[in-house]
Amino acid sequence: MEQLASALGTVIVGVLACVAYFYGSNWLLDRVFPANAASAEKGIKNLQIAHAVRPWLFLGPALLTLGLYLVYPALDSVRLSFYNSDSTQFVGLDNYVWLWFDDGFRQSMFNNMLWLIFVPAMSTFFGLVIAALTDRIWWGNIAKSLIFMPMAISFIGASIIWKFVYEYRGEGSAQIGILNAIVEALGGDPQAWITIPFWNNFFLMIILVWIQTGFAMVILSAALRGIPEETIEAATIDGANGVQIFFLIMVPQIWKTIAVVWTTITITVLKVFDIVFAMTNGQWDTQVLANYMYDWMFRGGGDFGRGATIAVIIMLLVVPIMIWNIRSATRDSKGH
Template sequence: MELFWLAISTIAIGVFGCVAWFWGSNWVLDRILPAKGPNAGDNIRRANQIRPWLFLGPAIVFLGMYLVYPVFDSLWRSLFNSNGTRFVGADNYAWLLSDGKFRESMLNNMLWLLFVPAASTAFGLLAAQLTDRIRWGNIGKSLIFMPMAISFVGAGVIWKFIYEYRASGEAQIGLLNWIVTQMGAEPQIWLSLPFWNNFFLMIVLVWIQTGFAMVILSAALRGIPEETVEAAILDGASPLQVFFKIKVPQIMGTIAVVWTTITIVVLKVFDIVFVMTNGQWGTQVLANLMYDWMFRGTPDYGRGSAIAIVLMILVTPIMVWNIWNARKEVR
């Protein structure tokens, strides 16, 4: 109950504080530079120069403190030893290159990058195309979209249950092993199966992200001009040809957006690996490796920061591409 009041009062203070800031600072500005009197014109001009920064102020402070500054601080810290007392130059990065776990993580991240966006986009496209053509399409869409609302940890529990293993001969309570034994094969401990266990983790993320891809691609498909499709059909194109040669090329831009958005999610993937295997059996990924170095018995902030910077470098091309597109649009 105490917690409840703490939360309520924080909301009140937070909201009140925000309102007080925006309202108060505007009021002060209007007092200092009144829009009347002898200098009215001058005052209005000067007030209009200042006012945007009052509106933007809190956002800029937060973005600066919580996102911009940390990037540079991490970069700086990655040049220091484990507790930040000694400058070590590029030692942490040299260590990364020689570390087996890091190479494993990089390799796995690449696998994730290839598989998850491709599979999610493909399934999303399929789901969009199918659900747009049936009467109960909206219900179908909702159900495919639903995993979006489930936490990665929750999804981890859900899928771990599916991969659950019981010794051969016992009743299989994991769906996958049950299907496998029904077909006459031996049950497997899927999550420690070398190499393939990565894919069993990736499937969880594909399951979550497909709905996102479907929603966006479905809107794009519906935006395709009807005439182009009709013209193709009149010319005798088969449904498959219409789909791949007429529709897909027209939504290429949207596919790219979906692909890059999922790529970002993939690069940051942490929870799924953390709760399902914790990077054992060859499933380590960068984000989990970083967490590992940050929270082990004696944390190594230098190495942790170096791994974080590697992640930052990996997202940079997408960041630049996004900004490029956004600026094109603004103009």
């Protein structure tokens, strides 16, 4: 109850602070640049200045927060990547040379590539199929709500849920894990699934697919509803079946939206940390870049230089995809 009260109090204080800032900043702006000035010319000039300043009253806190918690850490990570473990000595490109030959980094890159291939593809595919199917049934909105629900769960919360799915108890003990219970019911032997090298990566990926499918479904469902009915009716008259209409008529018309969904999930995958940290902590060959960065940065005394170097690599992988995503969304909004 104490934690609940603390969280509720924080929300209330935050909302009241935002409201106070909104009204207070506007009140102050109107007093500094009053519209009812001594002369009409002065009043018009004050209105123009107030209109120019007012948007920055709202953008200012957001830009300040982004600069303080996003831009500055990114730039400082680049700086730290050229220093030694405790940031006291400039070492140039030594950290990047180390990274190139490091087995742990290569393992992390390989696993991240697996995540990049599997998660965006499966999430987008399932989201697209579910969006198309749920639009055809009367209880489609209920189904969409259930499928979207994992998006409301934190990655750590989802990992805890799936820990019970993959749970393994020693031989002779009752298996409480859902997957092992099913295996035993079918006559098989229970397994410690998340300790099986290579395949355990896919068991972890399924968690993120489960979460991101709801996001893909919502975006693609909206895109499917924007397809002109005339094209589908024409295809039906020409004798096309449901599968042909879906893949040859509907999918090409929403391809740009599919690409945006794909790249958005790709950015999430490149930064994946919580699931691996909570499920395996990088053991049994499941290490990924973000978790590897955390290990070097904060564990065993910490090595800020090497940890920052891995962070820079993650940033370099994310930024091009993010830029393409923003440009694509901007082109679509302008109708090009």
